[in-house]
Amino acid sequence: MIRTAILTISDSSSRGERIDGTGPAIMKLLEGRGYEVEYYKILPDEMDEIEKELIYLCDGLRVNLVLTNGGTGFSKRDVTPEATRRVIEKYVPGIGEAMRAKSLEITPKAMLSRGIAGIREETLIINLPGSPRGAVENLEAIMPAIFHGVEILLGEASECARKD
Numbered sequence: 001m002i003r004t005a006i007l008t009i010s011d012s013s014s015r016g017e018r019i020d021g022t023g024p025a026i027m028k029l030l031e032g033r034g035y036e037v038e039y040y041k042i043l044p045d046e047m048d049e050i051e052k053e054l055i056y057l058c059d060g061l062r063v064n065l066v067l068t069n070g071g072t073g074f075s076k077r078d079v080t081p082e083a084t085r086r087v088i089e090k091y092v093p094g095i096g097e098a099m100r101a102k103s104l105e106i107t108p109k110a111m112l113s114r115g116i117a118g119i120r121e122e123t124l125i126i127n128l129p130g131s132p133r134g135a136v137e138n139l140e141a142i143m144p145a146i147f148h149g150v151e152i153l154l155g156e157a158s159e160c161a162r163k164d
Contacts, residue, residue: 002150003063004030005039007053009070009080010130014044022069025132029139034147038063045071050083058087058123064150066123067139070130072115080127081116088118088125092149095126095142102141103134122153 006026012018020042027037039061043049050071057066071080085091095117103110115127115138124146128135 001034001036002065002147003061004035004037004065004067005057005061005063006037006041007050007057007066007068008040008042008130009045009050009068010042011044011077013042021132022128022130022135025136026067026069026128026139029136033143035065045075045077045079047079047083047086050080051086054083054087054120054125058120058125062121063123064154065146066125067128068125069128069135072113072127072129074112074114078114081114084116084118084125084127088120090119092117092119092124095145098142098145099128099138103137106137119153124150124153 006023008020008023010018010020013020023040030037039057041053043053054066057063068080068084071078096115099115100110100113103113113129115129117124117126128138
């Protein structure tokens with residue numbers, strides 16, 4: 001099982017003004033596919049809070065995968081990629097490229113997504129869009145590679161079989 005954390009980055013959801021539909025949509029997609037969601041939290045679009053939470057999840061809880069959603073657009077408050085960039089040790093450009101390429105088949109607005117992915121210690125961090133549909137479409141596009149990537153990261157690639 002891949003130990004997973006989901007962070008929803010949204011000012012309005014963190015204030016209780018809007019119900020988060022994206023975090024639960026991600027959880028539903030992961031169900032029964034070898035992912036165990038151990039942690040879920042909603043944060044405001046605050047760089048320092050996002051950075052602190054990512055460090056906690058990677059270094060403290062030591063989850064294998066962190067899926068953020070929200071904060072990847074052009075708004076002045078959208079800082080999730082910048083917070084992620086601050087904490088990662090290795091940048092994984094192919095994940096963001098694959099998500100945008102798949103989304104471009106659906107809408108030309110996909111090129112406006114700034115989500116990135118990277119590694120800190122033994123944790124893969126991936127920024128997904130904030131909309132439930134966008135997050136699910138992006139995650140579906142990369143799921144075949146994520147499981148294997150985490151296995152390699154943990155040194156378990158030869159021992160684990162893909163369940164998807």
